Amino acid sequence: MKVLRFPVVLALLSQFCSAAASDEKAEDPKGEKSKRDIVAQYEYCREDNCYELLGVSQTSKPPAIKRKYRHLAAEWHPDKNPDPRAKELFQKYANAYEVLSNAEMRSNYDYLLAHPYEFPVFFMRYSKPKYMPKSDIRFVLILTLIIISAIQYLLKHSQYHTALEAMKKDPRYQERLKQLVTEQSSKNAPVKKSGFRGSVGTTKVKKETPKQEELEKRRCAAEEILSEELAAVMPPAPKVSDTIAVDVFKLPLTVASMLGWVVKFNLLRLEYGPAEKAYLTRRAIGLSEAEWEAAEEQEKEDFIAKELWVAKNLSEWEAELTKSSSPGSKSGKDKRLARQKKKGPLGHVGMLE
DSSP states (O other): OEEESSOOHHHHHHHHHHHHHHHHHHSOTTOOOOHHHHHHTOOTTTTSOHHHHHTOOTTOOHHHHHHHHHHHHHHHOTTTOOOTTHHHHHHHHHHHHHHHHSHHHHHHHHHHHHOGGGOHHHHHHHOOEEEOOOOOHHHHHHHHHHHHHHHHHHHHHHHHHHHHHHHHTSHHHHHHHHHHHHHHHHHHOOOOOOOOTTOSOOOOOOOOOOHHHHHHHHHHHHHHHHHHHHHHHSOOOOOGGGSHHHHHHTHHHHHHHHHHHIIIIIISOOOOOHHHHHHHHHHHHTOOHHHHHHSOHHHHHHHHHTTTTSHHHHHHHHHHHHHOOSGGGSOHHHHHHHHHHHHOTTTOOGGGO
16 A cells, blocks of 8 residues: 655645744745745755765764765765666765765755655655555454454344343233232242231331332342343343354364264264264254254254255154144144254244243
């Protein structure tokens, strides 16, 4: 990417105008030129920096500058160096030494470098593009991966909470909440004690909690219970470990696991263990790991017993699901599975259905 060394054009022009106005006011009454006018009439080293050309600094003494110039002139003299660039470089070195070897010219050049905003025309005319150093491709890839993963996590988090809020607005959710509030009220209802009026030996009356505050406490307790019920049937909230960045960093382990699977079950023809059977069954019926873990143990065993990872068994089971048209012909677990596959992971509302 090209980045020009000269400052922004508008800023330079504004500085140029202000500098010009100040120089007109500060001009000598006798008509002598100002410092700015004297400095601006020379081209110096044009687009190059005289100090950088000779490889010296602004604090270098004349003997050091002269010694450096002689070394470069001897190396790049056109009569001694066959390089096609020798003539051009030799002229640049000679021009730079001419500027820096003259005390007045060097003073003017130092003023030019110290006050660039006073000479916008010079820097716009002689500046050249400068390439920025290339960034490490590994750093760029890692940064891009982190940004994409952050966006992915935020989108999943937003979708999850949007679905959760939609469920809370459902009338069935509100009915269940009212039911839990009523149960909380019946549990916390005070028990009236029978007895004579004077049997209690104190005249102090316990301050009752305001009705609104008590109702709010019961509602909060009911919402906590309802949240636990929802968490039991809903997929877990999105986690950072579910992002692309983590998957990429775990890729070597995933590849090693896949190779181990191929060697054990494709080449050596070993029998599937309980974990492998559960994984294949879950993949065959299209459930996530969280949805599979939320299912009852008996349902898991029934599905595993059908060996749905075999294509023939899976097609027969799917044919049975589509063939069963009447509601009474399906089992409860088949109904739940069919609803879950239609609605997706966030569509299952569990106890609200």
